[in-house]
Amino acid sequence: DVQLVESGGGLVQPGGSLRLSCAASGFTFSTYAMGWVRQAPGKGLEWVSTINAGGTATYYADSVKGRFTISRDNSKNALYLQMDSLRAEDTAIYYCAKETRPQGAAGSDYWGQGTLVTVSS
C-alpha cells in the first residue's frame, strides 16, 4: 500500500526555519513527481510546490518563492521542504502528495496525513 508520512512540523518564531520531510513507500518513488499542499486553519487548499520525478525541475507558488525549497532523495524515497523566513501566514497543515500518473496532469491520488506548522512568537 502507498504510504506518505510527513514529519518536521512544529512551532517556530517568525523569521525562523523548518525542514519538513515526507517518507514514501509502496510505490516506485523515483517515477513520480511529488508536491506539497498546505491548508491554513479553517481555510481552503493551497498548492505550495512540486518537484519532478528526477528532482531536476521545481515549481513554487508565488507566496513561497524565494523562501521555500523543495527537494527529494530518490535513494531514500524521501521528499523535503526547507522553509526559511517563515511568516505567520505560513501557519498551516502541510500535506505531501503523490502525482497520480508518472506523466502528471492527473492530480494527486495519495496524500499524507499532514504535519502542522505554526509560526508564532
Next chain:
Amino acid sequence: DIEMTQSPSSLSASVGDRVTITCRASQDIRNHLVWYQQKPGKVPELLIYAASTLQSGVPSRFSGSGSGTDFTLTISSLQPEDVATYYCQKHNTAPLTFGGGTKVEIK
C-alpha cells in the same frame, strides 16, 4: 497566473438530490482539471482527473464535465457520506491553483 473560481461557495441539499458545482478558469486549461473531496477532519481525496475521468474506487454518482474554462462536478444522488468540501484544481502547468472550495451539506 490563471485563477480558478468555484461556485457556489456552499450549498445545502436533500438526500437524493442532484448537486452541481461549477469551476471556472480565467484562461483555457483544456481538460487539465481535477476535483477533490475533503470530508471534515480528513485528508483530500481525488475524485476526478482530466475533467471527466473517475478515479478508481470513486462511486459512479460522481461525474465531471467541461473543457476550456468551464467545468462541472455533479453528484447525481446526494448521499449523507457526501458531506464534504469539494475543490477543483488546474493540474497542467504551475502554479497548480485550487479553487476556493464548495461546502456541501445535507438539508
